[in-house]
Amino acid sequence: MRLGFVSCPDRGAADRLLAALAEGLLARGVAVAGLVQDPADGPVCTMTVRLLPDGARLGISQTLGAGAEGCALDTGALETALGEAAARLRPDTAVLILNKFGRxxxxxxxxxxxxxxxxxxxxxxxxxxxxxxxxxxxxxxGDLAEEIAPDLPALLNWLDRA
Structure with a gap:
């Protein structure tokens, strides 16, 4: 299988896990592409993604104004970030890491x-x-994806097999 995923019930846990995976792989010189999300900062969050491999940050949320209690995805900004991530995909890319499959x-x-x-x-x-x-x-x-235990050793093991 070449499509793996993790599922974490705790808010921000998957973001932290995928960011740690990306950082560890990049430190080893592995060709990584994609984007990871910085953990949300508070009840009214500002969503920011970090492009891989270079670490450029892009905001993907819109300001809802005073009294807002949740995050509001800016779909245009998300599409821009995904276009930037696609531009970083190279023939020697060893893995594409993406922050999430959402709405x-x-x-x-x-x-x-x-x-x-x-x-x-x-x-x-x-x-x-x-x-x-x-x-x-x-x-x-469908049956193309494999669930991976949400920890670094399991992710690295899956990558070795993929």
Whole structure:
């Protein structure tokens, strides 16, 4: 299998795990592409993604104003970030790491084309799938995806096999 995913019930856990995976691989000189999300900062969050491998940061949330209690994804900014991530995908890329399969992907947009591009090129893909999005992800991936235990050793083992 070349499509692996983790599912973490705790807010921010998957973001931290995938960021740690990316940092560890980059430190070893592994060719990594994609994007990871910086953990949200507070009840009214500002979502920021870090592009791999260079670490450029892009905001992907919109300001909702005073009294807002949640995050509001800026889909245009997300599409820009995904375009930047796609531009960093190279023939020698060893793995594509993507922050998550969320509502936008369930609707048929977001990172779905980038996943397909990477898989077509033979590049393994790792991403997170929030528990609430599992049914939508399963409908998208079918039997092509493999769930990976949400820890670094399991992710590294999966990459060795992929």
């Amino acid at each position: 936008i992907e369930a609707e048929g947009r977001g990172c779905r084309p980038l996943i397909a591009t990477a898989l077509d090129a033979g590049v393994p893909v790792i991403l997170s799938v929030p528990p609430r999005m599992r049914a939508d992800f399963d409908a998208f991936a």
